[in-house]
Amino acid sequence: MLALGKINNLVVKKQVKFGFYLDGLSWGEILLPNNVAPAGLAIGDQLDVFLYLDSEDQLIATTERPKIKVGEVAMLKVVATTKVGAFVNWGLKKDLLVPFSEQQIPLKEGQSYLLYCYVDNSNRIVASSKLDRHLHKTVPQYRPGDKVDIIISEQTDIGYKAVVNHQHWGVLYQSDVFKPLRRGDKLPAYIAKVRDDDKIDLRLSASTFKQAQELTAQVLAKLEQNGGKLALTDKSAPELIYAQFGVSKKAFKQAIGSLYKEKKIVISDAGIILVKQ
Known part of the structure; x- marks a missing residue:
């Protein structure tokens, strides 16, 4: 099915003095002008073209690639x-x-x-x-660890708001950013979590995600071993955290923050407590 404003694969139907006509099926013949036709193009060839409307609002094909397509x-x-x-x-x-x-x-x-x-x-x-x-009109179908493409939209108090795969909004937290980012920057990222309200948490590093995932499992195991209690919090000294789990305070805070959001633990001044499921 043909789509306006996107790349379509069409067959060359005939050649004329000023270009080629492509078979647009129910859309009729679509002109590909000579100045954008590849050398050696012949009748019967298949070609990837972008379809748009020219200055006279006539449907036209081009092999040029725009900076943006419909849905992007x-x-x-x-x-x-x-x-x-x-x-x-x-x-x-x-x-x-x-x-x-x-x-x-x-x-x-x-x-x-x-x-x-x-x-x-x-x-x-x-x-x-x-x-x-126009964005976030469908339910995000991502899983933790999925690699996505993001475009930075704006900086906020907690980090950066970003467009995920041209479709959804996501948040990249300041604690996960180690270089300056600007509006319009394009970069790969990883899904950390899709929350119950369909908001998306992002990370820039796959290893960061894997470390946090492994650490949350370790914290839960340690809680079960200690009767559901652990005398560590996000305010504990880095040395105490490293002695228990061999990770940085930042990684530990991310792990227990994730567990807290999932309502698997509560955090008190004395430590963290496992929530009975």
């Missing part, structure tokens, strides 16, 4: 503001429209913004800076 998020620069909205450079000849109704704040020429691309009710490919309107 990217940082794009505003090249013009007009009476219908702002236009951003997305790597194609025709700039991409951000309607006024889809601007979180008025977009300014020369500035870059994090945008979501979609097809509106008029069948136009447009973009929006109102990410909350």
